[in-house]
Amino acid sequence: MRFDVLTLFPKMFEGPTTESILKRAQAANLIEIHLHNIRDYAFDKHHITDDTPAGGGGGMVMKVEPIVLAVEALNLPPKTPVILTTPQGRVFNQKVARELAQHERIAIICGRYEGVDERVRELVVTDEISIGDYVLTGGELAAMVIIDAVSRLVPGVLGARWAAEEDSHAMGLLEYPQYTRPAEFRGLKIPEVLTSGNHQAVEVWRRRESLRRTWEKRPDMLQTAQLTDEDRAFLETLKTKTDQSH
Numbered sequence: 234m235r236f237d238v239l240t241l242f243p244k245m246f247e248g249p250t251t252e253s254i255l256k257r258a259q260a261a262n263l264i265e266i267h268l269h270n271i272r273d274y275a276f277d278k279h280h281i282t283d284d285t286p287a288g289g290g291g292g293m294v295m296k297v298e299p300i301v302l303a304v305e306a307l308n309l310p311p312k313t314p315v316i317l318t319t320p321q322g323r324v325f326n327q328k329v330a331r332e333l334a335q336h337e338r339i340a341i342i343c344g345r346y347e348g349v350d351e352r353v354r355e356l357v358v359t360d361e362i363s364i365g366d367y368v369l370t371g372g373e374l375a376a377m378v379i380i381d382a383v384s385r386l387v388p389g390v391l392g393a394r395w396a397a398e399e400d401s402h403a404m405g406l407l408e409y410p411q412y413t414r415p416a417e418f419r420g421l422k423i424p425e426v427l428t429s430g431n432h433q434a435v436e437v438w439r440r441r442e443s444l445r446r447t448w449e450k451r452p453d454m455l456q457t458a459q460l461t462d463e464d465r466a467f468l469e470t471l472k473t474k475t476d477q478s479h
């Protein structure tokens with residue numbers, strides 16, 4: 234999987250893309266992250282990449298030419314998504330991450346300032362993505378979020394154990410609580426079932442805790458989660474319990 238990122242601030246990507254799992258994934262040639270400085274495609278004397286908005290008003294707008302030239306220089310194969318990170322985009326989530334992970338290559342343009350010249354959208358952008366309903370100082374952090382979430386879906390980037398974990402998220406539930414040694418800390422013990430050695434009991438407990446958490450914290454997710462009859466019966470007991478305590 235190859236990511237081409239067009240940005241005015243390539244140095245911002247140091248750290249998130251050069252440590253830990255993304256570092257290893259690149260070393261193993263499972264993913265490639267190519268950073269392109271939009272400024273290198275501004276061929277005027279001062280390499281200007283922004284200008285005042287037509288029609289007046291405050292702030293600056295990213296110029297159309299450097300961005301379009303930078304995208305064209307990539308010579309992208311047809312159908313390669315060219316994503317603009319912007320608060321106006323469709324909201325990113327695990328489903329969008331899975332969709333993007335199907336591509337062999339994606340390009341991401343990091344928006345900045347008050348926005349980009351609208352003609353960038355008309356000429357090169359195929360998709361606009363927001364990472365949430367809040368405004369960042371620029372699209373770089375959004376691009377990093379997208380790269381991170383998509384990369385971990387590329388086969389081999391996570392170990393086999395984690396890959397299965399992803400399945401549980403695919404079911405649309407929150408994760409169950411996790412514990413590790415020591416068995417007791419400040420009077421708080423690891424739930425007994427987890428140290429019982431009874432794998433089937435562990436599985437039942439984990440599934441129920443996933444359901445309980447999702448019901449408590451993100452009940453909206455239960456609308457679309459894949460639930461068994463047993464899951465539904467357990468959720469009913471949770472509801473009955475709360476009804477009784479009111």
Ligand code: ADE
Pocket residue numbers: 318319320344362363364365366367368369370371372375
């Ligand atoms: N640029 C500024 N805010 C953003 C957001 N929430 N998502 C993506 N790009 C952005």
